[in-house]
Amino acid sequence: MDLEHYKREAELIRDNETYRVFDLDTLEDLNLSFTELKPGKSTTGHSHEEADEVYMFISGKGEMEIGEKKEKVKKGDVFLIPEGYFHRVRNNGWRTLKFWSVFEKYEGRGLK
Numbered sequence: 566m567d568l569e570h571y572k573r574e575a576e577l578i579r580d581n582e583t584y585r586v587f588d589l590d591t592l593e594d595l596n597l598s599f600t601e602l603k604p605g606k607s608t609t610g611h612s613h614e615e616a617d618e619v620y621m622f623i624s625g626k627g628e629m630e631i632g633e634k635k636e637k638v639k640k641g642d643v644f645l646i647p648e649g650y651f652h653r654v655r656n657n658g659w660r661t662l663k664f665w666s667v668f669e670k671y672e673g674r675g676l677k
Contacts, residue, residue, distance in 0.1 A: 571599060584608065596670050602627070602654060602662040610653030616669035618646040620654070625662030628655040638662075 566574070575587035575597075583606040589597045602608065602625075610630065620629065622642045629638045630653040631646055638644070638654070646652045656662035 568599070571597075575599065582606075590670065594669060596668055598666045598668070600654075600664055600666065602656045602664070604656055604659050604661065607655040608653050610651055612649055612651045613646075613668060614649055617648050618652070618666055618668040620644040620646065620652075621665040621667075623663050623665065625656060625660050626658040627662045628657055629653075630655070638664075 571589060572587055574591075575589040577585065578588050579586040582603070584603060585601045587599045589599075600608070620643065622638045622640055624640050627638050629636050629642075629644050630651070631644065632650045632652075636644075644652075654662065654664065
């Protein structure tokens with residue numbers, strides 16, 4: 566499935582001055598999410614007490630914060646976030662930062 570097909574199939578769950586987020590929850594246990602983070606913006610950050618998460622960056626440049634660590638991100642980078650770790654993405658570039666995230670469904674996100 567290409568990105569445009571994904572965006573047609575997925576649900577647009579956020580669309581504001583910070584980002585656009587599309588979730589595809591057709592799998593029983595996992596949620597596939599795609600984010601377009603606007604230049605100069607950051608996600609609010611969060612942690613999952615009972616779930617791991619994977620981030621895969623497909624365009625742009627920015628910074629990934631995981632716990633106390635901050636690392637630069639670029640196209641092709643993958644980050645594994647263990648359960649319980651606070652994580653946040655910052656777009657400190659001048660283009661939209663695009664990334665996928667995969668995580669177990671939880672109450673309030675993916676579970677219906």
